[in-house]
Amino acid sequence: MTGKASDPGKRAQGGRFPLLVPDRLSSEQRVLYEAVAGPPRAGGPFLVVDDDGCLAGPFNVLLYSPGIGQAVEALGSALRFGGTLSDRTRELVICAVAAALDSDYEWYAHSRVARSAGISPDELETLQAGRMLQGLPADEQAALALASALLHGRGVESDIHAEALKHFGHAGITELSVLVGYYQMLAGLLAAGDVPAPGSPEPAPEYTGQ
Numbered sequence: 115m116t117g118k119a120s121d122p123g124k125r126a127q128g129g130r131f132p133l134l135v136p137d138r139l140s141s142e143q144r145v146l147y148e149a150v151a152g153p154p155r156a157g158g159p160f161l162v163v164d165d166d167g168c169l170a171g172p173f174n175v176l177l178y179s180p181g182i183g184q185a186v187e188a189l190g191s192a193l194r195f196g197g198t199l200s201d202r203t204r205e206l207v208i209c210a211v212a213a214a215l216d217s218d219y220e221w222y223a224h225s226r227v228a229r230s231a232g233i234s235p236d237e238l239e240t241l242q243a244g245r246m247l248q249g250l251p252a253d254e255q256a257a258l259a260l261a262s263a264l265l266h267g268r269g270v271e272s273d274i275h276a277e278a279l280k281h282f283g284h285a286g287i288t289e290l291s292v293l294v295g296y297y298q299m300l301a302g303l304l305a306a307g308d309v310p311a312p313g314s315p316e317p318a319p320e321y322t323g324q
Contacts, residue, residue, distance in 0.1 A: 126170035129309035136167040142180040160223035161312045171219040172300045201231040217301040222311035253281040264294045
C-alpha cells in the first residue's frame with residue numbers, strides 16, 4: 115500500500131522518460147514502485163508520488179530498469195534512513211552535490227529535507243551559490259570539504275582526508291564517499307532524462323527528424 119502524495123497539487127514530470135502509470139506496471143516494476151511509494155519516503159517533504167500515482171524525479175526513471183532500480187533504491191534507503199551521519203551533515207552534503215551539479219529535482223527535494231534537519235535558509239542560499247559555509251562545526255566542515263574534493267574530480271588531499279578521518283573514522287569516510295557518489299548518479303539520471311522539478315515548466319519536445 116502506498117502513502118499519500120507529498121506536496122499535494124503538484125504533478126510528477128518525466129522529462130524524456132514518459133511517466134509510467136501504476137496499473138500498467140510489470141510485476142518487477144510493481145515491487146520497485148511499492149518500495150519507493152511506501153514508507154519511509156511516503157508523506158515526506160517533497161513529491162515522490164503524485165495524486166495520479168506516478169513517481170516523480172529519478173524514481174520514474176528507475177522503473178524503466180527495475181532490476182537495477184531495486185538495487186539503487188535499496189542503496190538510497192540505506193543512506194537516507196540507515197546511515198550513521200547526522201541528518202544535518204547528510205543533507206548539507208546532498209545539497210552541496212545538487213548545487214554543484216545544478217540538479218533541479220535534487221535541490222527541490224533535499225533543500226526541503228534540509229530545512230527539516232535544521233539547515234537555515236541562509237545556509238541553503240550559500241550552498242546553492244556554490245560558496246563554502248562559514249562558522250560550521252568542524253565535523254560539518256570536514257564533510258563538506260571531502261564532498262567538494264570528490265565532486266571536483268581530483269584526488270582527496272591528505273589534510274582533507276585526515277580531518278574527515280578524525281571526525282568520522284574509516285566507516286564514516288566510506289559512507290560520505292558513497293553518499294556523494296549516489297547523488298551524483300541520481301543527478302546523472304535526471305540530466306539524461308532532462309527531468310524537471312515538480313512545478314517547473316515541462317521541457318519542449320525535442321525534434322526527432324521524423
